Amino acid sequence: MDTLTLWELAALAFASALVGFSKTAVSGANTVSLAVFAAVLPARESTGVLLPILIAGDVLAVLTYRRHAHWPTLWRLFPAVALGVLVGVVFMMWADDAAVRTSIGAILLLMATVTILRRRAADKAGAGEGAGAEEGAAVASRGGRIKARSYGVLGGFTTMVANAGGPVMSLYLLSAGFRKLGFLGTSAWFFLIVNSFKVPFSVGLGLIDARSLLLDAAMVLFVVPGAYLGKVCVDRIDQRVFERLVIGATILGGLQLLLR
Secondary structure, three states, X not given: OOOOOHHHHHHHXXXXXXXXXXXXXXXXXXXXXXXXXXXXXXXXXXXXXXXXXXXXXXXXXXXXXXXXXXXXXXXXXXXXXXXXXXXXXXXXXXXXXXXXXXXXXXXXXXXXXXXXXXXXXXXXXXXXXXXXXXOOHHHHOHHHHHHHHHHHHHXXXXXXXXXXXXXXXXHHHHHOOOOHHHHHHHHHHHHHHHHHHHHHHHHHOOOOOHXXXXXXXXXXXXXXXXXXXXXXXXXXXXXXXXXXXXXXXHHHXXXXXXXX
């Protein structure tokens, strides 16, 4: 931490506050945070530094939206996610900083592309379509179970390699018909459990150590005001404008990592 400049510390503090904001307001916005952490710190080590900050945000999100989780959906996802995490652990065992940086950049660009395509499809389908469907009902069918496994493995891999499982799970929950509170509550419990599951693997890979936890102790202080701001703003945000800003920042962050 003593080698970081004041501007780099400020960038990490902003990214940490954005983690809290994303957990209580706009899920997926923390893709900007992982781009900032990977740009300021060595890309491989940045994933370990960011993980405890994400868990702090998850705890705040669970405290805020704990009553709105849809547990049948979560139980269907967890086995596939665990498999994806293990695949990610194997990748991280041999990946150097350049490989992780390239992977994070590619994942960010992929997630941004998928998000844009999802928004266009939703616009064509019409904003009101499916509004009366029961939350999580789509996951009970055979096709829904296959989709849960596919998204689960991809989400587990991306969250282990780049802490970038948010966009994957956002797309899955939106496709399953979740509305705002159910979406936030299910996401909160999902990531608290999955990110906690990743901790021993990150320690074993050397991504979390005493030095990274010292930086976390300073940065986690900024998660709380970010989460509070998200809770206050969640009903006032123009979702479409904010999504455009997040997608644009994500694309820039991904390109920066790929071209660095």
